[in-house]
Amino acid sequence: MASFEVPGAANGRHDSATAAVAMAPAALAAQGKGAIAARLDRLPATRAVWKLVLLLSLGFFFELYDLLYTGYVAPGLVKSGILTPTTPGLFGTAGVASFIAALFSGLFLGTIACGFLADRFGRRSIFTWSLLWYVAANTVMAFQDTATGLNFWRFVSGMGIGVELVTIGTYLSELAPRHLRGRAFAVCQTIGFSAVPVAAWLAYRLVPSAPYGLDGWRWVVLLGGVSALFVWYFRRNLPESPRWLAGQGRVAEADAVLARLEAQVEREYGQPLPAPAAAEPVVEKAGFAEMWKPPYRKRTIMLVIFHVFQTIGFFGFANWVPTLLVKQGISVTSSLLYTTVIGLAAPLGPLLGYWIADRFERKHVIVFMSAVNIVAGLVFSQVSSAGAIVVLGVVLTLAGNIISFSYHTYQQELYPTAIRARAVGFVYSWSRLSAVFSSFVIAFTLREFGVTGVFVFIAGAMALVIVAIGVMGPRTLGKSLESISH
Template identity: 55%
Template sequence: MQNAQATIPNIPAEITVRIDRLPSCWVFWRLIALLSLGGFFEMYDLFQTAYLSPGLLSSGIFHAGAKGLFGLTDQATFAAATFAGLFIGTIVFGSVADRFGRRAIFTISLLWYTAASLAMSMQNTSVGVDLCRLIAGIGIGVELVTIDAYISELAPRDLRGRAFAVNQSIQFAAIPVLALISSILIPNAPLGIPGWRWVVILGASAAIAVWFIRRSIPESPRWLAQQGRFDEARAAIAGIEVRVEAELGHALREPVPTASEAGGTGKFSEIWVPPYRRRTWMLMVFNFFQTIGFYGFGNWVPALMASKGANVANSLQYSTIIAFMYPIGPLLCLAFADKYERKWQIVTAAIGTASFGLLFAQQSRPGMLIVFGMLITLSNNLLSYSYHAYQAELFPTRIRARAIGFVYSWSRLSTILTSFMIAFFLQNFGANGVFAFIAGSMLMVVLSIGIFGPRTAGLALEEISH
């Protein structure tokens, strides 16, 4: 560790090479798992739209038919409220993690959404439920941006793809958990309390784990160095190195000098100057369209199943089976996460989502609906892990969180509209119309990333930022 300080006088560059020399070991993966655990509760909350709607309908809080906002369903309004909150969280508050640090905002945003979710579990009107979802969505939006920045800065260059794959697997494990709990609780009323309220309360119990998670995670050494807090940055990376060397039983290899970034506090205007301007526009287009495929299917699985003839109970059961692909898919990606260019993984995933979606729309037998539903989910898994890693790589540390927040906000804006568009296509054109809409959106993903996306595989974050 002393050699690194002696041979690399630029402290941000020193921190970079000390991070990039870290090997794959339990200490590193434990940090990724702890960060991802915060995201687990976010995903549990985020995907409630599909699973809570039947319970809210049976409780009389939601109503069947086009009785919600803009004459569409209450489910569409519920989903729109969620993503309106996410939009506000990412575009308005996305920069707070650049200003106050990854660790503090990671904790505060988790507590924020937990409080809002508990409040939602006590509501008796659709307006009250939607308002609480809006507020909870703000916390989720900030949290997800912070986790992406955090992981990209803690992961060595050769492990960055796998780190995001593991992160996504742990986060997405919340979806089958949510589906299973929902299938058990929502048709019932334990202790006389409607099942949908229990589902929300269980997710909000994330607050119990927050303080344990927070104590075990250091602040991002890269962020500390960029803020000029050099002693704290060195102390943070030294703490990780000591634990890694204790696990390995020998000293870490000598660091190799690499490029460094400009220090100081970044400004939002930086994303509009070369080389970031082109990346910003590309990711704005990409995020607007990618979320149509991801949430257009994920948030509407039970409704899509019902449109193919399944009753409420069966649609929830089929959705639960499909949901088990969410944590499995990213684990399969571990085999190639850091071997192939991220941009081509995104393109491949988009083609898969479009193709399998169109085939799903042609099925009527439960077995085939489940098979193609699982294949769509697998493609969406590949898309999600790869783009979360990719967009976090394309901006420097000083503006990473606000840049991710801004480009990511376009996916949230899109999903507000998508909630109503999916409802419109489903009501008027059935599953065929829904998946034609999704396929067109995936074509835009292929074109934007395939043509304009820079290469990032095997490069340090500081090299990519130049």
């Protein structure tokens, strides 16, 4: 993929984009940080803009592969004797729940304690290093033979994934112009959730066997890590976020990055770019305390409640569906086949969302799809035929993934650039903490109350999601990030 070059520089050509590069420092300072954002938001959706979305989406693909293969390899871990389906006590460390909890404990620490890294060191560098971190950890994990070793390295891997997830969302929200921000997240999530059928199919083919004498689940883990290194190679074409650079006082660098992008966009657009809107005021400095002051306090409380309970709905199904099916008497191989078919629907959720992303309020989409999740989940718990299992599984997958792309867009919009990564990291971390404990609760509920009990528990959680977002959520559709921050 081509890097951003300034066309015409060698022959003396100066267009509206490249002229900005030559601005004197004083003029750049006078222009202000708000003008950088205004210039970004007026960019048309050309190939150059979508290339940035694609590069970030490739990173998200491997993030979700690593995040969501958990449920698909779980039967293999049980078959190998490393883990057990359930445990005698609520917090047993040798069951599938402990493996899930280890991942989400790492995700929690990565998001709550390390989310600030992208605000401090930049979106681009943290995007790269966190990816290398979790690839290395997963590689070591693939060769573990004890529950303790497996869980420890899954925890370490989770830390890197947690930082990466926050960074990708922050990065994308700042690079995408406001008129296509929702669609950019929809495309990113469509590509990202394509990892679900890939992971499911690989698990279906590999987990029941041991190619070349190596357990199939180990191959599933290793293939994701090796492939993710390609993203590290392609990341060199990603520019740093101009919004972040401007927020750090590096306005000249922000202007240079943006001017190169503008030049490429204008060349593809075939006509002069539209004039930027009037610069809006930018929140200059903000720290952790700002999250607890108006207008952010209400948003923070809302998102904490949301993340505690949406995780139960999303991962309660995604991570547990193969195990739930086995519990209903379906064989491991058939369970993985059903989940592979269900997994094919994963990228369709955000793909459908592409058509509604910038037409409907994010909060309304989240509320509606949460209601769909409740109804489909309760019905899923009562059916046993293959057709009904697959159809309802697809509905649950579509609803969950539309909620996912909607809230990933939404939460990034609710905070200013100065604290976006750390604020989103903080509220997002509660979903990880919730997943740690809910995985044990689901295992306990499955043992005591069966599959029906699990889905009643999930339905109650999604009802609280509806209340939190429906009552407390602000409107953001079509607004600039800067205007939402005031």
